[in-house]
């Protein structure tokens with residue numbers, strides 16, 4: 265078995281954990297996009313990049329002389345989960361704050377999302393019925409389903425703004441994406457220091 269620890273940054277002789285200043289030199293990441301993992305919504309990151317106009321997506325790998333992947337030109341990282349919910353993305357946002365200096369978190373919910381096919385009570389009841397598990401307190405109730413797109417997007421921006429896992433200086437944007445036309449519509453934004 266190969267010694268897998270050779271692939272860890274902390275084990276590299278040149279890596280200085282005590283003076284780590286982020287990986288932005290390798291990847292100029294400045295935005296996190298949270299969207300649904302529905303394959304019909306897979307063009308969302310590109311639509312967001314086009315909307316802002318100053319993002320690089322998908323970008324390309326940067327290789328050193330030996331062909332090692334030492335960086336990438338992409339500026340936008342994506343988090344995909346059921347519904348594109350902020351609740352599921354909090355761990356990613358907090359981790360990226362350690363690894364990068366970034367500016368924006370973008371939430372995108374999309375038309376005909378599976379999360380609009382039920383209400384929270386249906387999910388809770390179904391789990392109880394089929395798996396004998398009570399999940400009512402395990403997932404933020406308002407993050408279980410999408411009952412109204414405007415409310416779900418605004419809810420997720422508030423969840424991000426109020427979470428200790430999201431740095432207070434981060435700019436938040438919320439969008440609705442129509443999967444058939446590809447149209448992206450801004451629903452809300454929360455920019456620190458600016459009037460709403």
Ligand SMILES: [Zn+2]
Nearest residue numbers: 300302377378
């Ligand atoms: Zn969806």
